[in-house]
Amino acid sequence: MAKINQNYLKLPGSYLFSEVARRISAYSAAHPGANIIRLSIGDVTQPLAPSVVEAMRRAVDEMGTAEGFRGYGPEQGYDFLRQAIAQNDYQARGVHMDPREIFVSDGAKSDCGNIGDIFGTDNVVAVCDPVYPVYVDTNAMAGRAGEYQERLGRWSRLVYMPCVEENGFAPAPPKEKADIIYLCFPNNPTGAVAGREQLKAWVDYANANGSVILYDSAYEAFITQEDIPHSIFEIEGARTCAIEFRSFSKTAGFTGNRCAYTVVPMELERDGASLNALWNRRQSTKFNGVPYVVQRGAAAVYTPQGREQTRAAIAYYQKNAQVIRDGLADAGLQTFGGVNAPYIWLKTPGGMGSWEFFDLMLDRANVASTPGAGFGPSGEGYVRLTAFGGAQATAEAVERIKSAL
């Protein structure tokens, strides 16, 4: 008799975004005339940059010719893309990176989940609270999270690091010894960033304890303040303790195009084994590379025009973030994030609960948000707003919130 992975049965049934979608559609059904503006989902809306479109068209045409056709590509990504990444995302910022340390993939979500394959199930995993649910759920599936404690909204074996107003939503290393630590800066959902010294403390902790930091910097393109690191590898010592996840999703509007990459330094070893070699083996065995056409599109992001065009889309979203921050401040609401991130972390007024405030905004302003409590217990009392909408809709949403509250 085939036996299933019992860990799957421990996962709580309803997924945050499904519940948000359910409430929105129930509200719509009850109020057919309502024009709901969704500041809830972290998906981009601006089209692909002309340079990316042009490169993809050329690649599609190549694939239709005998001379230009490409079959299986390298599982790790084409050299042209790995080199462009190493040069533009790292060397240009003074960080040496060997292209062989860069593994191109179909998404940071896939990589954040799949990276668990190369680690034992007996590691102690630390996550921020609130947190992007994928880190937690994939560890729960792999049997590293223990049991789900319904009442606490927590898993028994995970170390939770509260990200709260007092620590600027960027926690210090925990007292406990954590083996694997997920950090995400600029942060989803709080929009917080970590400075150089904060990251240095993490790197020192990890090197002292033999921990591995899984650093998700999918939102680094939104950093506006000069002194904020874009990569964990800007911190001395990170090459012996960190893996970094990056994505073209938010940088270049690739959410429907699927391209990302993961950086595993050559120096990173545990149990005497190279994690670069382990990840290479994992990817070679369980993955077959990203479509050629998509990799050509991603490489075009690094051309001068591509860079200018994608920066313009980011500036567009950054302007939205500012509109949200300013408007909500006018309404007497307190927000965090949104300066170096596409996410605004809105404190609910009067200590209202996340879901209660979600319902209130939906009902009074027809604006959808994402309840902070859905990202973890410390998210209670907040909602997440995103800057990825259209400029006009975003401005209208803010006006509606202002008049409704």
Add this chain to the structure above:
Amino acid sequence: MAKINQNYLKLPGSYLFSEVARRISAYSAAHPGANIIRLSIGDVTQPLAPSVVEAMRRAVDEMGTAEGFRGYGPEQGYDFLRQAIAQNDYQARGVHMDPREIFVSDGAKSDCGNIGDIFGTDNVVAVCDPVYPVYVDTNAMAGRAGEYQERLGRWSRLVYMPCVEENGFAPAPPKEKADIIYLCFPNNPTGAVAGREQLKAWVDYANANGSVILYDSAYEAFITQEDIPHSIFEIEGARTCAIEFRSFSKTAGFTGNRCAYTVVPMELERDGASLNALWNRRQSTKFNGVPYVVQRGAAAVYTPQGREQTRAAIAYYQKNAQVIRDGLADAGLQTFGGVNAPYIWLKTPGGMGSWEFFDLMLDRANVASTPGAGFGPSGEGYVRLTAFGGAQATAEAVERIKSAL
């Protein structure tokens, strides 16, 4: 201290195709004038069909406009593709399939590996011998294979089912109770197929024992004989015991385009849990869908022109297979497969070893093959040839083998 997945360290170092590539490049270096024809690697060479190219171009253009842009798609694939698959690959062959049973992915290799996520580590896994190495390696990584026995070329906990001349390279169910069974027909590497009665025996065995059959039919488009099933779901009872993997790689030349799908019937349950729901959870949590552009390309395969054009490419490869079979027969060599599959399983003359014959063909005919022993102990005494080359090169390779031997 972070701990790695120790199972990775048990994997034997050299991977079959790497070793083949190493020997070819060593030979090339020593014989700079040699024009080596590679009948070794299972990658397509014909360009994408014009209909596919056209659909992808249109989709790329859409992605560059505000109205046509698509962000995150459904993790399971767009409805337009799931419906086209259900209708054309199943309903047209008299097999009912609900589009919700079809999960579009980036590759059968990914799915064959990732499917292990939803099963416990204590399952007994049965594989054919010889076998596509991904089934074995991914189970070894997950801790289901036990220890690698160098001397035997086998893993201690896997059940090996010899595929030999005596059973037509299609084994009957084993005496042992296997929980998870990988079957691949048309077979890689032997090119063998399984008839309806053979598959019925497997389905009955699986239903009797609660086993799950993981059925890889990535090569079904190469079937020429009318009575050979294209899908395990043509067999009564399969919906309660089988998962099927399909791919556009060999069907439509998508090896560099990356699109495949996995079918998990609603009726398939183990330990009281729906495997469709488990796989859906796995994919929703650790995967973010296939690029929109690629899915549009895949859907074009099902248009009348797309079908005609992709069938023409397959006919081209089938012709190559026939040239190989006929030519080698003329040379007095015995071959199997190649009728319903792009693979020809060539018996080495005079009981020569696989690698010895590989080296001999490389040296005397400058033709690269894949040693059967690399696919498992029962592959010893065979080499695999593929029909995916150019027609001219394939014909020349055959002539060279004929004159060399």
